[in-house]
Amino acid sequence: MTNEHRIDVVHVVIPARDEEAYLPRALASLEAAMAAVPSPLSVRATVVLDLCTDASLSVVSRFPWVDAVSVSCGVVGRVRSLGVDRARDGATDPGAVWIACTDADTVVPPSWLVEQLVLAAQGRELVVGTVRPDSVDLPPDVLAAWESRHELGEGHTHVHGANMGFTLAAYDRVGGFEPVSSGEDVRLVARLQRAGVVWSATARTQVVTSGRRVGRVADGFSSYLLELTP
Secondary structure, X not given: OOOOOOOOEEEEEEEEOOOOOOHHHHHHHHHHHHHOOOXXXXXXXXXXEEOOOOOHHHHHHOOOOEEEEEEOOOOHHHHHHXXXXXXXXXXXXXXXXXXXXXXXXXXXXXXXHHHHHHHHHOOOOEEEOOEEEOHHHOOHHHHHHHHHOOOOOOOOOOOOOOOEEEEHHHHHHOOOOOOOOOOHHHHHHHHHHHOOOXXXXXXXXXXXXXXXXXXOOOOOHHHHHHHOOX
């Protein structure tokens, strides 16, 4: 039997540092995913612009439905947590607030939020999705090396800040994102799992992230791709 739960608010959180080249495509894809969420759910998005020196703010301003926050932090765990904090505005029941996380260099599918909400309605408090690097950014040998190390089916073992969602109540229960420079996503998921939240690892929400091998965060996805480069 499933434990049904109602979600009233969906809030998408995106950290960004000098992402003017990727933000237009990322936000366009997110707009389509938000439009697919059925009424009467409230859907919002926050882009946290951290230490940006390029035109990222100008790009975000072209999407009036985005809540843009400029900070000087330099710690991705703290940046993500600042985005989550914006979801608290007007929220009376943290259990009815769904936080969806992605990245500024990532394209989400139109069904991205809807699929998460289906699982949330069945009682999931955490949904961990899959990520594929954009094949146009990688040489064939690097892409093949990546694919050989990743099983992207249901029940997968991967964790990516570019594709995860959780209730605000579950997030608060374990103290939120830690203020660390990398691995904040893995740490959060591990703490949620230890706390006994109901969760799923799914490929139904798969996103495509850039295959760049020089990223904004040390030890992040781009660093991993660089390690695969001969």
